Amino acid sequence: MSLNPKFPNTQCLLHRDRAHNILEIIRLINTEASLAKGNPGWEFEYKPKKRKMRQTAAPVVRKGKEWVHLLEQQNDLPVLPEVVFNIDQMIRDENSSIQQIARAVEAEPGLTGRLLKLANSAFFGGGRQTINSVTMAINRLGLNQVREVVYTIQMPETFAEVPALDHFGFWKHSMAVAILARQLARLARLNPEEQELAYISGLLHDIGIIVFSTLDVRAYEAFLLDVKKADNAKPLHLAEINAFQIDHAELGGAFIRKWWKLDDRIAVAVENHHSVFAERAVHPSTAQLVFVANEVTKDEGFHFGIETSSKYSSEDILLSMGLSKAQAHKVIKDLAETIQQIELFLGY
Numbered sequence: 001m002s003l004n005p006k007f008p009n010t011q012c013l014l015h016r017d018r019a020h021n022i023l024e025i026i027r028l029i030n031t032e033a034s035l036a037k038g039n040p041g042w043e044f045e046y047k048p049k050k051r052k053m054r055q056t057a058a059p060v061v062r063k064g065k066e067w068v069h070l071l072e073q074q075n076d077l078p079v080l081p082e083v084v085f086n087i088d089q090m091i092r093d094e095n096s097s098i099q100q101i102a103r104a105v106e107a108e109p110g111l112t113g114r115l116l117k118l119a120n121s122a123f124f125g126g127g128r129q130t131i132n133s134v135t136m137a138i139n140r141l142g143l144n145q146v147r148e149v150v151y152t153i154q155m156p157e158t159f160a161e162v163p164a165l166d167h168f169g170f171w172k173h174s175m176a177v178a179i180l181a182r183q184l185a186r187l188a189r190l191n192p193e194e195q196e197l198a199y200i201s202g203l204l205h206d207i208g209i210i211v212f213s214t215l216d217v218r219a220y221e222a223f224l225l226d227v228k229k230a231d232n233a234k235p236l237h238l239a240e241i242n243a244f245q246i247d248h249a250e251l252g253g254a255f256i257r258k259w260w261k262l263d264d265r266i267a268v269a270v271e272n273h274h275s276v277f278a279e280r281a282v283h284p285s286t287a288q289l290v291f292v293a294n295e296v297t298k299d300e301g302f303h304f305g306i307e308t309s310s311k312y313s314s315e316d317i318l319l320s321m322g323l324s325k326a327q328a329h330k331v332i333k334d335l336a337e338t339i340q341q342i343e344l345f346l347g348y
Contacts, residue, residue: 061219061243061244062216062219062244063244063245063246064244064245064246065246067212067215067244067246067251068246068251068254070215070216071211071215071251071254071255071258072258074214074215077211077214077215077255077259078158078159078214078259079259079260080158080259080260080262081154081157081158083104083105083107083108083111083150083154084150084151084154086104087101087104087105087146087147087150088147088150090104091143091144091146091147098135098138098139099135101138101143101146102133102134102135102138105134105146105150106134111150111153111154112134114153114345115134115137115146115149115150115153116131116132116133116134116137117345118149118152118153118345119131119137119140119141119146119149121341121344121345137149142192144192144193144195144196145196147196147200148178148182148196148199148200148203151199151200151203152175152178152203155171155174155203155204156171156346159207159210159214160210160213160214162209162210162213162217162220162221162224163213163217163221163224164221164224164225164228165209165213165224165304165305165306166304166305168346169303169304169305170206170209170210170304171346172302172304172339172342172343172346173206173297173298173302173303173304174202174203174204174205174206175203175342175345175346176293176297176302176335176338176339176342177202177203177205177290177293177294177297178198178199178200178201178202178203178293179199179202179335179338179342180202180293180296180297180331180335180338181198181199181201181202181286181289181290181292181293182195182196182198182199182202183331183334184198184284184289184292184293184321184331185198185199185284185286185289187323187327187331188283188284188289188321190283190284194286197263197265197266197269197286198269198286198289198290198293200262200266201265201266201269201270201273201286201287201289201290202289202290202293202294204252204256204266204270205249205252205269205270205273205290205294206248206252207248207252207255207256207270208247208248208249208250208251208252208253208255208270209236209248209252211248211251211252211255212240212244212248212251223239223240223243223244224306226243227239227306228305228306235274235307236248236306236307237249237274247274249270249271249272249273249274249275250271252270252271253267253268253270253271254267256270265285265286266286268285268286268287269285269286269287269289269290270290271287272287272291273287273290273291273294274291274294275291284321292317292318292321295310295311295312295314295317296310296312296314296317296318296331296332296335297335298310299312299313299314299317300314300332300335300336302335302339314328314332315328315329315332318331318332
């Protein structure tokens with residue numbers, strides 16, 4: 001592009017600032033041209049070159065065990081956070097002192113304040129006394145619940161957001177299932193270890209959804225968009241089996257076994273949270289507790305926008321577990337209050 005020497009302002013502008021917006025330069029050229037004597041109506045038109053759209057190949061649709069094979073070969077999947085692993089191991093070690101565990105928590109930036117916030121919240125039993133130190137939190141909550149709090153804080157930060165999925169809603173639902181599963185374990189008079197397993201299994205029950213996306217973000221995003229268009233006509237795990245011949249429950253269990261190596265009862269609960277239910281179980285398994293907690297949570301409207309309903313009513317499934325009507329109503333009431341606390345926590 002050459003410039004007419006009759007347009008000094010434009011030349012000065014170009015010399016002074018070659019990075020100036022090209023459209024602004026053209027505007028000045030046209031303005032000066034229209035005013036230049038002997039050059040009425042002269043205009044310079046800039047036509048940007050059209051960019052050719054590069055065609056992209058359709059996502060490769062993997063089937064069944066191909067997903068498990070990809071999971072086993074992938075080397076960039078999220079690892080269990082070091083602070084979670086260390087605190088988990090220390091709590092399981094009978095020789096570890098409360099002071100050692102407290103120091104491990106305090107060494108992680110940002111963890112201490114949020115642990116205290118959760119420890120003082122209603123759904124972790126706070127309210128009777130303000131907890132203002134990690135040592136107090138450990139003494140007040142007990143080691144098992146401290147581990148639960150650490151998992152709760154670290155999990156949402158461990159995994160990337162899934163396109164086409166409500167990240168906030170996903171973890172709100174997961175935390176609600178975790179808390180309800182633990183409450184059901186207490187009502188069944190299971191021991192503290194089993195209550196903790198119920199909590200962690202509930203927190204991780206849908207982790208396979210994130211694993212799907214991590215393994216093949218394009219394929220799973222396209223799948224989720226199709227599911228949304230179908231207006232939730234089919235439960236998510238059945239839609240996954242139809243599309244991929246494997247669901248997020250099976251993939252999540254395989255991920256926990258291969259990469260995180262947590263207690264196998266957690267992997268079993270994750271694998272079976274859509275398929276296991278036995279009425280009036282005297283000693284319900286972790287998988288059964290997570291199944292019921294998941295269905296009640298969905299039926300009460302606390303989902304993440306994909307699978308928005310349950311085929312069970314909250315009261316019916318709780319009564320089928322052997323709870324009284326009064327107990328069932330209290331569980332449902334407590335769940336609504338718990339969700340409010342979770343929203344406050346996730347909104348930090």
